[in-house]
Amino acid sequence: METLGAELSQDAAAGIYDQGLDRNAANSAPLTPVTFLKRAAAVYPLKTAVIHGTQRFTYAQFHERVCRLASALKRRGLTRGDCIAVMAPNIPPMLEAHYGVPMMGGVLNSLNIRLDARTLAFILEHGEAKVLLTDREFSPVIKEALELTQARPLVVDIDDPLAEGGELLGALTYEDLLAEGDPAETFDDPLDEWQALSLLYTSGTTGNPKGVVYHHRGAYLNAVGNMLTFGLGRDSVYLWTLPMFHCDGWTFTWAVTAANATHVCLRKVDPAVIYPLIRDEGVTHMCGAPIVLTLLAHAPAAVKVKFPQTVDCATGGAAPPSAVIEAMEANGFRVIHLYGLTECYGPATVCAWQDEWAGYDLQKRSGKMARQGVNYLTLEAAVVMDPETMTPVPRDGETLGEIMLRGNTVMKGYLKNPKATAEAFRGGYFHTGDLAVCHPDGYIEVKDRSKDVIISGGENISSLEVEEALYRHPKVLEAAVVARPDEKWGESPCAFVTLHEGESATAEDIIAFCREALAHYKVPRSVVFGPLPKTSTGKIQKFVLRERAAEL
Incomplete structure (x- = not known):
């Protein structure tokens, strides 16, 4: 045996397990969340698979409607790789489109319902949308x-009974489109699990949004990661307080179905609606x-x-303050902190609970829970480097580095970029662009954002885009x-403005001007007039402005 082992090189030894053992239809299938x-x-x-107001769809009905949609799109001439955009809140057609x-x-392009017309126009053109499913409220x-x-x-209209105005x-409604489809029609699996599945736009740090492309494999795996991390099971009931247009609902659009759980749709985040739904739907x-x-x-x-x-x-996003965590716990909620970006299918890390934290007081426990944590099981690596x-920073909780991710649940890349x-x-x-430290226990904690992105109510706002609008003011x-x-939104844009000599303007004037050029959630809520602090080379010192903004 020693002689035989010595004669075989490592390459040859490995090769015998590949010879004649090829991948085929019997032993390999591309991963896709459609199979869930x-x-x-x-x-x-x-x-019961989906609940929306008085509507109830079983999993058989849910599947039939999805098959009808796929069939109708195919009969309308849509083929592999064509982009279908959707402008809708968390309602059944949005879920069915996934x-x-x-x-x-x-390729599904879920549109952010908070965007302005100009940005939406860019996205439709850049993504080359062939079909647009749009809720009449928008x-x-x-x-x-x-x-x-x-x-x-x-253009296909979604005439949701709960829509307001x-x-x-379009020329037909969503239900008309479904009627064109054959629920018995069959479809091939993706040619490859690397095949594009969805397109999502993130504002990043430039005026024009970047198109993030997901593949079937990443969506499948991140959904499984969500199911395991969040403890979803057959008896779970998931309320859609998170927009499905955000990273395809952080891939919970597929995770909830993978767990055979129930989706509860929600058009708007309203506590007066949410609390009764939690009680009534379990x-x-x-x-x-x-x-x-x-x-x-x-x-x-x-x-x-x-x-x-x-x-x-x-x-x-930003960790909720301890007072909010305490209030949530008092009202029957258990808070779990996740971290991620559009580029990594939503959640990439979780602040995994440790049993000893239960004995800590609220302030200490909140401090532990507020960290961004450790990588998902389905992500290869999340490190601070x-x-x-490109070397890891010490695990001292003090040395700053950048959070970097690697694995199957990272995007294919940016479309046409x-x-x-x-x-x-x-x-x-x-490279996430987020500056963080790594604690001795290996948990990551974000400390700052190197790209000056403002996160307001869970939405990314490019400071450069807002500045561009301000510079257009005469x-x-x-x-x-x-x-x-911002107590309500977490963060909000604060503008520091220097006017031309001899000119005068009020904060209200500047805000009104921005409202004409930007989506309302991107408009500065505060305007401060005066000279801007600069370095010797003339670069604006934003860290000084952030300190000033925090004191306003």
């Missing part, structure tokens, strides 16, 4: 966007930005109905925008 619904409908056909579009090989902004873009998608813009899980937690924690006592179960509530040397893609993947890791000489702490 197929299985759920086969195993639990009569189980299955029907990739089922027929298309018809004013969509109508304007369609006038501003060269894209000419087939709006007109029908909600066990929900997600949302810190602002959602703040709204629920500080809701009027009259709307805070009691419910017997403990609701697991995952949040991302020096971006120049090879330069930005190459820069993001420099050194074999995805009276503005110089402008700089930084994040200011």
Whole structure:
């Protein structure tokens, strides 16, 4: 045996396990989240899958509607790789699109319902949308966007019974489109699990948003990671307080179905609606930005109905203050802190609970829970490294580095932007741009944002985009925008403005001007006039402005 082992090289020894053992249809299938619904409908056909107001869809009905959508799109001439955009809140058609579009090989483009017409026009054109499914409540902004873009998608109106106002813009409704489809039609699996599944836009740090491309493999794995991390099971009931347009609902659009759990749709985040829904539908899980937690924690006592179960509530972005965590716990919620970006399918790390934390006082426990934590099981690595040397920083809780990610749940790249893609993947890791420390226990904690992105109510706001709008004001000489702490939104844009000599303006004038150029959530809530602090080379010192903004 020793002689035989010595004669075989490592390469040859490894090779015998590959010879004649090829990948084929019997032993390999591309990972795709579409299979989650197929299985759920086969195993639990009569189980309630989707709840929306008085509407109830079983998994069999959910699957049939998805198959109809896929079939109808195919019959309309849509083929593999075609982009289908959706402008809708958390309602059944939005959820169905997350299955029907990739089922027929298309690429889903979930649009942020808070965006302005000009940005939406850019996205429709840049993503080359062939079909636009749009809820009638958003018809004013969509109508304007369609006038501003060269894209000419087939417009299909979602006439949701719970929508408020709006007109029908297209030639047919969503239900008309479903009627065109054959629920018995079959579809091929993706040619490869690397095939594009969805397209999502992130403002990043430039005026024009970047198109983040997801693949089937990443969506499948991140959904499984969510299911395991969040403890979703067959008896779970998930309330859609997180927008499905955010990273495809952080991939919970697929994770909830993978667990054979129940989706509870929600058009708007309203504590007066959420509390009764939690009680009446037996909600066990929900997600949302810190602002959602703040709204629920500080809701009027009259709307805070009691419910017997403990609701697991995952949040991302800036950590909620200890007072909010305490109030959430008092009202029946258990807060779980996640961290991620659009580029990594939403959650990439979790502040994994340690049993000894239960014995800590609230302040100490909140400090532990507020950290961004450790990598998901389905992510290869989340590390804090020096971006120049690409070496990990010491685990001392003090040395700053950049959070970098690597694994199957990182995007394919930015659509039509090879330069930005190459820069993001420099050194074999995805560079998040978030500055953090690594604690002795290996847990990551974000300390600052190197790209000056303002996160307001869970939305990314580019400071450069807001500054560009300010510079278009005829009276503005110089402008700089930084994040200011905001009790309601977490952060809000604060503008520091220097006017041309001899000119005068009020904060109200500047804000009104920005409202004409930007989505309202991007508009500065504070305006400070005066000279801007600069370095000897003339660069604006934003760290000084952030300190000033915090004191306002």
